[in-house]
Amino acid sequence: MIKSKSNSILGIISFVCVIPPAASRSRFGCLNVDVNVVSVNIGRLVDLKNIAVPVGSSPPLQCRGCSAAVSQISDIQQDQGGSDWTCEFCSQHNRFDSSSSSSAPSMPSCDMLYLHEDTDGDYVNLEDLLVVFCVDISGSMCVTAEVEISNAVTTPVHVSRLQSIQDAIQRSLTFLLQTCPQGRVALVTFNDEVTVYGDGTGVPLMLKEWELMDFDFLKSQGQQFTCPRCVAESIDTLRCRVQEMREHGSTALGPAALVSVAMASRYSGSKVIICTDGLANTGLGYIDDACQSSSYFYRNLANEAAEKGVIVSVLTFEGTDCRLAEVGRLADRTGGRVNIVNINTVSSEIQSVLEDNVIATNVKATFLIAEGMYFKYEDHSHHKLVKEIGNVTEDLEITYQFGIKESSLQNFIQRDKVPFQLQLDFKTRDLQRATRILTLEKSVVPDSSLVKDSLNVAVLGVHCAQLTARLTMDGRVREAHREVLAQRELLQHMGERNQEEDVYENWINTMTVICDDLSSTPQSKSREGKKQSPGSTMKVLSDEVANVVYRFKRANSIMLKKQGQ
Incomplete structure (x- = not known):
């Protein structure tokens, strides 16, 4: 050793x-x-x-x-x-x-x-970044749920998913105005059409029908759309555009994500926040079990976003089926967040996304032993x-x-x-x-x-979380399941010896979730040594399991210290 x-x-x-x-x-x-x-x-x-x-x-x-x-x-x-x-x-x-x-x-x-003496462009103002809210306004966004109210109101209050998004974006605009008034904000909505509002001051761009199937056309429309003004100048019009959103139609998620990434790619370090509650069923990125084109589309779009230094985060609502395993590729490749939210938590989750800032892009790591x-x-x-x-x-x-x-x-x-x-x-x-x-x-x-008494439980826990998640996405579910059980037993053994009971308890609570989820997948019951294709694994993962897997792929020591993660 x-x-x-x-x-x-x-x-x-x-x-x-x-x-x-x-x-x-x-x-x-x-x-x-x-x-x-x-x-x-x-x-x-x-x-x-x-x-x-x-x-x-x-x-x-x-x-x-x-x-x-x-x-x-x-x-x-x-x-x-x-x-x-x-x-x-x-x-x-x-x-x-x-x-x-x-x-x-x-x-x-x-x-x-x-x-290095050479740079890849002219001077960049680090405050000159863009946040694009890419919002689903399809018919299912009208579904309501009861909200938690802290005061003594006894009558239940229900709001729709879209209303919760509207409230969350309004809060985000206030936050951005206070913390980064020179930053830029753009709004893109999608149902059976994609509407690009930008900063809300100009005429919206409507994209529909055949346009939603043309990758190069959609990309050019996003790149050429009028550059949004800073949030200090556009906040009033943006607030109006947000409040005017109404639910109807299907879900052109793929085309909207493409346009949003193309807009954000002008500024390294920009963010795209996708809020949706439904399966992509219109235009590019249409998810169909009989066709693998959606996997190629989201993988290709994720690579382009990462190359331009754009972070994409994907937020879906609990109780829905968005095929998060597929759409989540956008966040996984670009360093963004993947999470399932509800009407009560969507605002705080968007706030967390806004606080995640890119430090470096195009990072390549070479490790030699x-x-x-x-x-x-x-x-x-x-x-x-x-x-x-x-x-x-x-x-x-x-x-x-x-x-x-x-x-x-x-x-x-x-x-x-x-x-x-x-x-x-x-x-x-x-x-x-x-x-x-x-x-x-x-x-x-x-x-x-x-040295067996000095093993770092946190390092082992983070590694096991990342490894099992990666193996699962690669279709190696049996290996992932076996690794969870073995590492769980080892950490229990070492935790007792090192008296790191609090770290161990937090770790075991986290790993139990993925262990149970992996045990319930069909792949975990396949014969020993049989590897499933990544595509087949994506199809069987529920949104809840995919959410855990994507989060664990980016596990860190901070996560281990939070109870119930």
């Missing part, structure tokens, strides 16, 4: 010990689970506002074999003609001439930031893993699980230390391209009993 050393960046990158597979089984009995997990707080690493790390003036020297960067732990042999470096990750020999070696820092830090190790549950068994993350908000955490190949086990037992490196490439909100590289070395401890 590998034991963590004291380091200032461990508050951002947390390691659980690396335990050889054989030792893991002997120490924890019949538990079929590994605890070789790394947790990385991406949100803190790409936030440059309060960063205090060395800034490199030129790109780092990198290995020609695996692209690992030279760091403080690298053994570089210099001579008059240049320098030699045998990569600590892949053992590749690298020769750098005097011109390239002179550009490297004399004492490379374990945490370096590199700012020593040759002979591998990343579990990935499509390959290499010691290098690259992930396209996209948009990042301040609370984003990701986890990795790794192990040691059986053929390399004896080699690692004999080693004193092993290296780890994380490379983050990203763009800031003002389009500054940057790269941050963190390198750590961990001491190898051959006996797991020396």
Whole structure:
């Protein structure tokens, strides 16, 4: 196993010990689970506002074999003609001439930031972002429910779903006026037509019939629509447009989402908030079990939004069937929220969405571990893993699980230390391209009993939530179910030993939900080793299960501390 050393960046990158597979089984009995997990707080690493790390003036020297960067732990042999470096990750020999070696820092830090000279655009005003409210006004939005009233009124009060959305948007406009008066707000509604109001001051754009089936046309209409004025200037007209909304017709969700994303893509860091209560049944994105075109549409639209730095959040009403597993792709890929709300909670949930700000876009993470190790549950068994993350908000955490190949086990037992490196490439909100590289070395401890009492329950809990959710969406439901049960048993065991009862209790309450939901799906009853396609998994997931799965894909340590999540 590998034991963590004291380091200032461990508050951002947390390691659980690396335990050889054989030792893991002997120490924890019949538990079929590994605890070789790394947790990385991406949100803190790409936030440059309060960063205090060395800034490199030129790109780092990198290995020609695996692209690992030279760091403080690298053994570089210099001579008059240049320098030699045998990569600590892949053992590749690298020769750098005097011109390239002179550009490297004399004492490379374990945490370096590199700012690229080129940017992807002109100056960007960080307050100049756009919030697009994309609202369902189909006939089903007239359904009413009783609202909670705090005063002594005894007569029940009922409001419709649309009325609750109207009230929530009015509250949001007040919030935005107070906190970001220079920001922009636009309104888009949809039923069997899509109506683009923008800031409400101009003539609305009506899109219908064949127009709702033309991807390029809808995209161009959103991009070319008059740029909304700041909310300080448009709030009165927006309030009127919101109050004028009425329910009727079907649900052209796909076309409305496309137009909204196209509008928001003008400003990196903008948001699209989709509020709906029905299945998309008109135009592009029409959800039909006999056709896979909707999956392609929402996946393609999500990728475009992420590329432009747009966050899409999807809010649906409880008791409805919106095929959240499909539509939720928009939020999952772009870093937005997926949630099921009711008339009493929709306002607070929209408020939470508005408070989620993009810190960086186009984020790509490259994680390197020593040759002979591998990343579990990935499509390959290499010691290098690259992930396209996209948009990042301040609370984003990701986890990795790794192990040691059986053929390399004896080699690692004999080693004193092993290296780890994380490379983050990203763009800031003002389009500054940057790269941050963190390198750590961990001491190898051959006996797991020396550190088993110091396992980080929070890291294991977050990892299990993210992993089981990802496996479920990939159609690997049996593996997800097995992982839940194994990790649940392990955390119960370790919680008792570490006396982290409050963390454990919060974790177990959360994981019980997904465990029970996974057990009830048809895939969980399929034969051992049979993998379902992601498309078939999407079709059988109820909105309630999909909601839990999407939230768990973006689980973080803060979530574990909240009761009942």
